[in-house]
Amino acid sequence: MAVSMGVEEEFHVVDVESRMLVARAHEVLDRLPARGFVTEFLQSVVESNSGVHVSLDALHEDLARSRQTLSEAASGLGLAIVAAGTAPLARVGTVDATPHPRYLHMVDEYRLVADEQLICGVQFHVDVPDRDxxxxxxxxxxxxxxxxxxxSTxxxxxxxxxxxxxxxxTLLWQRWPTSGPAGCFASAADYDAAVTGLVRSGVISDAGMVYYDIRPSAHQQTLELRICDACPRVETVVxxxxxxRALVVDACAAVRGTGECGHTRPQWLRAMTWRAARSGLGGDLVxxxxxxxxxARAVVRTMLTRLRPTLEEFGDWELVSAMTEETLDLGDVAHQLRRIAAGGDLTAAxxxxxxQTRTRPATGAPVPAPGRR
Incomplete structure (x- = not known):
């Protein structure tokens, strides 16, 4: 079975000397190819769009190559790129929105919520049979x-x-009026009617402002995951x-069967998300x-075990299970950063x-973490 996937990564732009977040994304973009890299809402972020891939190895090579290109463009300006949910050193009020009418409207309408949007995520697209x-x-x-x-925390x-x-x-992101759990809908028409109603209400200006944790793409025949922090290591993204992909494939099969969903009420999903945002891999998950x-380790392994048949079908089991175990051994990036900055030195973080964000071009399978075998 061939099911394609793609990734959109967001990167902070930071000054190499001060380590501060800076509004110089446009300068970096001027040094990049016209395809594959785009501006974002704030001028401190550059987005990289991968190609469409069937194999995880090909996706890894693509992402690593894009990161290298982006890093080289930034370094020539005394800048660096950082893949993380937030940049440790930043100041509100020092980063303007990209001068586009849609973005300027968002700044005017949402005020401090927009001003404090100094965050980066990574989005995943997986092909689906149809929108319903x-x-x-x-x-x-x-x-x-x-x-x-x-x-990803x-x-x-x-x-x-x-x-x-x-x-x-996650907490900053959830302040937008249409973020968080998507809930359940009976059909694409049901979902689209809900989005149309939100736009008609005036709370959001267009369907692109539906920022659910997961959503059907408006422009592609994919399901899009939006819940994750940007990840420093490209291997985590892969x-x-x-x-x-395994979750989506299993879910598509399930809706043709019983359609059993489990804990899908919005209050459950929001509580589960808060728990994950609070503790990452360092405590409990629901x-x-x-x-x-x-x-958390047990819940992750439960998910991995459930997905094993589908991962094996795609030939992904050995790679994904090894990466997952390595991530559990290392701990999430949030806890690694705390250890590094334990003395209060956020520049070290x-x-x-x-x-971690810099990466050499991939030459095959994803490489292990530094210092590990």
Whole structure:
């Protein structure tokens, strides 16, 4: 079976000397190819769009190549790129929105919520048979999204302070009026009617402002995952891509069967997401199979075991399971950053993120983490 996937990565632009977030994305973009890199809402972020791939190895090579190109463009300007949910060192009020009418309207309408949008995520697209299936599959996949978030958590610091959360980006992101759990819909028409109603209400200006944790793409025949923090290591991105593809494939099969969804009520999903954002892999997660708190490592392994048949079908089992176990051994990036900055030196945390984000071109299978075999 061939099911294609693609990734959109967002990167902070930071000054190499000060390690501060800076509004110089346009300068970096001027040095990049016209295809594959785009501006974002704020001028401190550059987005990289991968090609469409069937194999995880090909996706890894693509992402690594894009990161190298982006890093080289930034370094020539005394800048660096950082893939993380938040940049540890930043100041609100120093970064303007990209001068586009849509973005300027958002600044005017949402005020401090927009001003404090100093965050980066990574989005995953997986092909689906049709839009109806995509909408119904969202309901089945949703209980496992907080587990994917926990694997990606990389934003414990905000404006130079430790927030106590593994993903403070999640808390900032959830302030938008149409973010968070998507809920369940009977069909694509049902979902589209809800979005049309939101636009008609005036709360959002267009369908692109529906920022659910998972959503059917408006422009492609894909299901899009939006819950994750940006990930410093490209291997983490590849791992989550493999897990998400398996979740989507299983969900598409499920909606043709019983359609059993588990814990999908919005209050459950929001609570599960908060738990993942608070603790990452360093505490408990809510197990979607029981609705009870359990050690994060156990919940991740439960998901991995459930997905094993599909991962094996794609030839992804050995790679994804090894990457997942490595991630559990290393711990999430949020806790790694806290250890590095334990003495209060956030510049060391930024240096770690810059080094982890830089990557050499892939020459085959994804490489292991530094210092590991």
């Amino acid at each position: 299936t995509a909408v119904r599959a969202m309901c089945v996949v949703s209980p496992w999204l907080p587990t994917l978030l926990a694997l 990389s934003s414990p610091f905000w404006l130079g302070r430790d927030t106590g959360y593994a993903s403070w980006r 791992m989550i891509a493999g897990l998400f 197990d979607p199979t029981t609705g009870l708190a359990g050690p 930024v240096d770690f993120l810059m080094a």
